[in-house]
Amino acid sequence: MDGMLATSVTLPNHGPTPPDGIAADLPGRDGASRPLPRTARQQTLRQSISCVGTGLHTGRRIALALHPAPEHTGIVFRRTDMDGRAIPARFDHVADTRLSTVIADPHDPALRVATIEHLMSALSADGIDNAYVDVDGPEVPVFDGSAADFVFLLDCAGHVEQTAPRTVIEILRPVRVADGDAFAELRPGREAGLSMTMTIDFSASAIGAQTFAMRFDRQVFRRDIANCRTFTLRQEIEALHAAGLARGGSLDNAIVVDGDTVLNPCGLRRPDEFVRHKMIDAVGDLYLAGGVLTGVFAGHKSGHALNNRLLRTLFADRGAWRVRGRSPQAQALRVAA
Numbered sequence: 001m002d003g004m005l006a007t008s009v010t011l012p013n014h015g016p017t018p019p020d021g022i023a024a025d026l027p028g029r030d031g032a033s034r035p036l037p038r039t040a041r042q043q044t045l046r047q048s049i050s051c052v053g054t055g056l057h058t059g060r061r062i063a064l065a066l067h068p069a070p071e072h073t074g075i076v077f078r079r080t081d082m083d084g085r086a087i088p089a090r091f092d093h094v095a096d097t098r099l100s101t102v103i104a105d106p107h108d109p110a111l112r113v114a115t116i117e118h119l120m121s122a123l124s125a126d127g128i129d130n131a132y133v134d135v136d137g138p139e140v141p142v143f144d145g146s147a148a149d150f151v152f153l154l155d156c157a158g159h160v161e162q163t164a165p166r167t168v169i170e171i172l173r174p175v176r177v178a179d180g181d182a183f184a185e186l187r188p189g190r191e192a193g194l195s196m197t198m199t200i201d202f203s204a205s206a207i208g209a210q211t212f213a214m215r216f217d218r219q220v221f222r223r224d225i226a227n228c229r230t231f232t233l234r235q236e237i238e239a240l241h242a243a244g245l246a247r248g249g250s251l252d253n254a255i256v257v258d259g260d261t262v263l264n265p266c267g268l269r270r271p272d273e274f275v276r277h278k279m280i281d282a283v284g285d286l287y288l289a290g291g292v293l294t295g296v297f298a299g300h301k302s303g304h305a306l307n308n309r310l311l312r313t314l315f316a317d318r319g320a321w322r323v324r325g326r327s328p329q330a331q332a333l334r335v336a337a
């Protein structure tokens, strides 16, 4: 971590595990009658946690604080340098996907937060439904380019269970988006939860073709992908720097590849670190659904743009999903559809 934790580091208990969860049995518009899986309760943070790190694109020092939030809040980013104005972390607030996932206020593009995806992935894996995320600049600190430091922060903050059931979004029929030979799709699953597969294929031989599949849960996320770093090609860095972007980028917060060579002195954390990082991105981007997806995700060369198009296409097809729960998030999805 290139930042400093501002609180003492005490690894807490994770609070009570939901004993059985609670049944949530509200069907969507389709009124489907098949039995619904039991649903866990919403969670928020036990306490606030704050730190400071570097923004990848501005190169600025950014203060980040995570705070508990009431049930039904969702994940809400707030710009403390802009009077605390808020941007809910939802797919329909995504304003840019070229270098990272950026959310913005639809009525004020200057009210934006970039590089939210790795934090969102850690929140998703830990089952945090409700949190305020305060930043004093236009992006989330990048730390080492993976989700590991966000996992650490969430461990420091701890979890607490709330009363209301989680908002669960079930995929009812396949939805697919494509761009050339790249694609992303969601389809119904045989069991509750989210199964995910990602494949990539780069001409740079240090990356090449890689596949990673997982049944998404907290333990698998932490064990198998959380510390896998973002990556870039050397020629892309030169173009970004020439355009005044990625000012905070360095070998400390990204893997840099030049053909068959990894330029980072310590090499890779795993031989297939690249595709595992793409999985982190997909987990974080899909959490912008505003609830827990249950189904099967498959991505091929899929990045932030396709991941977001996938959610927009899903929610535009009212027969492709149903949402359970009476939360404002669930109601908003029904109304927007």
Ligand SMILES: [Zn+2]
Pocket: 117, 118, 230, 277, 280, 281
């Ligand atoms: Zn990433």
